[in-house]
Amino acid sequence: MRQPIVRSAIIPVLLIAALAAGCSESSTSSGAAGQGAAQGSGQGASAQGAAAQGGAAQGARPPAQAGFITIRPQPVELSSTVAGRVTAYQTAEIRPQVNGLIKERVFREGSEVKQGDVLYRIDPQSYQAEVTAAQASLQKAQAAEATAKASADRYNRLSDTNVVSQQQRETAQSTFLQAQADVAVAQANLQTAQINLGYTTITAPISGQISTSTVNAGSLVTANQTNALATIRQIDRVYVDMSESAGNLLRFREQLQTGALRLLVGPGKEAKVNLTFADGSAYAGTGTINAADRYVSETTGTFSVRSTFDNPQRELLPGMYVRASVNVAVAENGFLVPQRAVSRNNKGEATARFIKADDTVETRVITTQSDIGSNWLVSAGVSDGDRLVIDGLQSVQDGQKVTPVEVQINEDGTAKVAANEAAPAPAAGQATEQN
Numbered sequence: 001m002r003q004p005i006v007r008s009a010i011i012p013v014l015l016i017a018a019l020a021a022g023c024s025e026s027s028t029s030s031g032a033a034g035q036g037a038a039q040g041s042g043q044g045a046s047a048q049g050a051a052a053q054g055g056a057a058q059g060a061r062p063p064a065q066a067g068f069i070t071i072r073p074q075p076v077e078l079s080s081t082v083a084g085r086v087t088a089y090q091t092a093e094i095r096p097q098v099n100g101l102i103k104e105r106v107f108r109e110g111s112e113v114k115q116g117d118v119l120y121r122i123d124p125q126s127y128q129a130e131v132t133a134a135q136a137s138l139q140k141a142q143a144a145e146a147t148a149k150a151s152a153d154r155y156n157r158l159s160d161t162n163v164v165s166q167q168q169r170e171t172a173q174s175t176f177l178q179a180q181a182d183v184a185v186a187q188a189n190l191q192t193a194q195i196n197l198g199y200t201t202i203t204a205p206i207s208g209q210i211s212t213s214t215v216n217a218g219s220l221v222t223a224n225q226t227n228a229l230a231t232i233r234q235i236d237r238v239y240v241d242m243s244e245s246a247g248n249l250l251r252f253r254e255q256l257q258t259g260a261l262r263l264l265v266g267p268g269k270e271a272k273v274n275l276t277f278a279d280g281s282a283y284a285g286t287g288t289i290n291a292a293d294r295y296v297s298e299t300t301g302t303f304s305v306r307s308t309f310d311n312p313q314r315e316l317l318p319g320m321y322v323r324a325s326v327n328v329a330v331a332e333n334g335f336l337v338p339q340r341a342v343s344r345n346n347k348g349e350a351t352a353r354f355i356k357a358d359d360t361v362e363t364r365v366i367t368t369q370s371d372i373g374s375n376w377l378v379s380a381g382v383s384d385g386d387r388l389v390i391d392g393l394q395s396v397q398d399g400q401k402v403t404p405v406e407v408q409i410n411e412d413g414t415a416k417v418a419a420n421e422a423a424p425a426p427a428a429g430q431a432t433e434q435n
Contacts, residue, residue, distance in 0.1 A: 064400070067391025067407035068355055069338075071382050076334030076372060077327045080244060082305075084275070084324035086316045087239040089308075092206045093228035094119060096221040097199040098127065109212045113232060117204045120229060122221070124200040131197050134190035141186040145179035152176040208234035209314075238309050238316045240275065240287060242324045243302040273307045275316075276323040285310055289326070335382045336375040337366065338409060341390045350376070353396065355387040355404050361396045 100122040107119050155172040158164040204210070211231045215221060221229070275283035287309035307324065309316060316322075337352060345351050349365045356362055366381030382388075387404060389396065396402055 063359070063403045064395050065392060065405050066355060066361065066389050066396050066402040067405050068387040069390050069407060069409065071335055071337070071384065071386040071388055073333035073335055073384055076331045076336060076377055078331060078370060078372075078377070079325045079327045081323055081325040082242045082244050084240040084242040084307075084322045086318055086320040086322065087241055088208070088233035088235055088318040089237040089239060090206050090208065090234040091318075092204075092208075092232045094202060094204075094230045094232065095225055095228055096120075096122065096202065097223050098122060098196050099222050100124075100126070100200065100220075102215050102217050102219045102221060104217055105213055105215070107210055107213075107230075109210065109230075111210060113204045113207065113210050115204055115207045118201055119204055119210070120202040120215075122200040122202070124197055127193065127197040127200055130193040131190065134186065134193040138183065138186035138190050141179065141182040145176070145183050148172070148176035148179035202229070204232055206232055206234055208232045208236075233318055235311055235314055235316070235318065238311045238318070239290075240273070240307045240309060240316075240322065240324055242273075242305045242307065244305060271326050273309075273324055273326045275309070276325070278321065283309075283315065283322070331377065335378045336372060337368075337378045337382065337388060338375055338390060339371070340374075341388055341393070342366070342368065342376055350381075352381075353389040353393060353398075355389060355402060358401075359404060360401050361389065361398055363398050 102120055103123045104121040105119070106121065107113055107117065113119070152169075152172040152175070155164055155169040158169075209232070211233075213230050214227055215229050271289045273287040273289060275285075275287070277283065287307040290306045290308050307326075341352050342350050343352075345365070350368045351363050352366055353361055353363050364381050366376075367379050368376040369379045370377050390409070391405075391407055392402075
């Protein structure tokens with residue numbers, strides 16, 4: 001609760017002088033009566049003059065009180081707050097790789113699935129028949145290979161005794177090699193048929209949460225169709241993609257080069273990222289920065305930074321917009337000025353009022369760099385030891401002499417008289433009023 005600042009107020013007291021003229025009897029002579037009237041008139045004028053002087057003396061107000069804080073340099077961490085969007089750590093769209101009718105949907109929509117879990121079964125009868133036919137073709141090719149091999153061996157033996165010609169031996173050898181190739185083709189056809197048969201059972205390629213299904217039992221599907229049957233998203237860990245403007249990046253680099261800032265991130269320094277939801281609540285976990293794009297968007301003038309967050313409670317959902325804040329640097333000698341003490345002039349410049357050494361008020365133009373909570377980080381216009389007017393701004397003007405009262409800022413942003421600052425005691429005959 002805001003502690004009131006005690007101010008001394010003078011309540012004017014009007015002194016009314018009673019005329020001390022006594023009443024004379026009617027029997028008093030006219031000369032005595034005239035003399036008494038003259039004396040009473042003179043005494044009344046003297047009393048009225050004294051009353052006027054006393055009222056003027058008591059009506060003079062003391063200087064107005066002005067609550068101030070003393071500005072001191074301090075290390076200030078700078079954070080970059082940008083918009084971010086949650087993206088699933090992994091995403092897999094489920095599509096059929098063979099044609100057929102959906103025979104069964106195995107999973108429960110919206111549930112967690114593990115890698116390798118069965119999701120759909122396609123009618124396998126035609127693909128089982130293809131496997132059987134491929135097996136028969138392989139057996140036929142293997143039989144022809146055995147016959148061709150026996151003939152080639154026999155012609156090789158007979159050629160040694162010149163019973164068969166060289167041409168016959170070469171023809172037999174060629175027939176054997178062709179039979180071997182036919183076996184290889186038959187094996188490949190069998191393998192293809194077996195793969196297609198395996199595709200009739202659709203399994204989960206990754207672990208994660210599966211979406212609703214776009215098909216049911218009896219639906220006809222085709223290989224590599226455009227529409228996914230379902231989508232699996234891994235969200236126990238998520239990405240948050242943030243966008244930062246190129247202008248802020250350039251300004252930040254300039255401050256680093258001038259030595260105004262000290263970098264908190266870099267080699268061996270892991271940047272921590274904090275999130276805030278749309279309703280203003282904060283996400284409990286912190287994330288780390290993974291990578292940043294090395295180009296700037298031609299349309300938006302921004303570049304993307306990707307961070308990773310653990311999401312055990314599934315609070316972060318893909319597509320959700322959040323505010324991301326990351327501490328990137330520290331100003332070793334930063335000046336923080338409460339935002340309540342800063343206003344704007346006709347030129348739009350930030351201004352604040354200060355108490356000079358002679359206890360008079362002056363307004364200065366200051367340069368605000370960024371907002372830090374309820375304060376502004378000021379880079380120009382203030383110096384160590386300045387007395388910044390924080391309370392009573394409406395009752396003081398430039399050049400006006402004031403009574404400085406040091407105050408403290410509470411956590412809720414209100415001001416109270418500092419513990420070591422005693423409020424001026426009201427003068428005699430003055431009343432005490434509170435703000």
